[in-house]
Amino acid sequence: MTTPARRQARRVLEIEAAAILSLASGLDDGFDAAVALLHATTGRVVVTGIGKSGIVGQKIAATLASTGTPAFFLHPSEAIHGDLGMILAGDVVLALSHSGETGEIVALLPHVRRRGARLVALTGRRASTLGTEADAVVETAIREEACPLNLAPTASTAAQLAMGDALAMALSVEKGFRPEDFAALHPGGKLGKRFLKVADLMHSGVELPLVPIGAPMKDVVYEMSKKRLGITGVVDDDGRLAGVVSDGDLRRLLEREGEEAWGTDAAGAMNESPKTIAAGAFATEALLLMEERKITSLFIVGEDGRPEGLVHLHDLWGVESI
DSSP, rough: OOOOHHHHHHHHHHHHHHHHHHHHHHHOOOHHHHHHHHHHSSSOOOEEEEHHHHHHHHHHHHHHHEEEEEEEEHHHHTTTTTGGOOOOTTTTTEEEEESSSSEEEEEEEHHHHTTTTTEEEEOOOSSSSSHHEEEEEEEEOOOSSOOOTTTTSSSSHHHHHHHHHHHHHHHHHHHHHHHHHHHHHOOHHHHHHTBBBBHHBBOOOOSEEEEETTTTTHHHHHHHHTSSSSSEEOOOOTTTTTEEEHHHHHHHHHHHHGGGGGBBBBBHBBBBSOOOOOOSHHHHHHHHHHHHHTTTTTEEEEETTEEEEEEEGGGTTTTTTT
């Protein structure tokens, strides 16, 4: 049985969905001009709006900043009461107003010009004061609000939000924004871990377990115990990785040779064909390789064959849950 609440919810969702779909079919040269202005700016994108449009503007600014476009939100009332200094020559101001006649936004417009910034309007009325003053207009007109009284900003703010995302994504494509760039701006959480490089996680320098190829077994065991990674690399006289000795290699050696194993050197105990990975590989690649080979560590080796680091399965905890 459909309840009144569900009927109302369905109506809201259908109206807002229709509003967003109408934007897709109505994209015009104004959108291209806005993207071009935002892409060409030598400064920042200053997003401004008030009320519900201001809240949407804060989200748009955050999305721009997280996808490679320096941006921040500026409250229009605060701007005309001392914060105009945040707008610099070369910036682009992205102003949100559904009516295009919001008093605080209109009052800000002449000061934007005096500061030497360009203006992009995100408005429901191209012929409004904001629309006519702007260098580029992205129209977000709607047929009706989803509010039963046709008063509360609902479909209009949904349209603004969707168009802001469209601008940000189009701009990121224009800039050639890559997964690596996204990772650099999102170092925390699962999104960042998805694009972490092996070099970001590897043990290197004094943390890297290494022994010379002729090291006696007691030195091999000591190095493994000291570095606590369950493995050590074995390097030849030129410093290149000749092999590795893992906990498993030691166990198999003892099972095979008993007490005589203690008379073996690193060369006699090592695996001569260890799996390695490049420092520039993604952490997810390292995890996949470890799972396929059923190993817990990978040495990172440079083009010259010398070990640069080591990544352990423990270093990748959290990567696998992405």
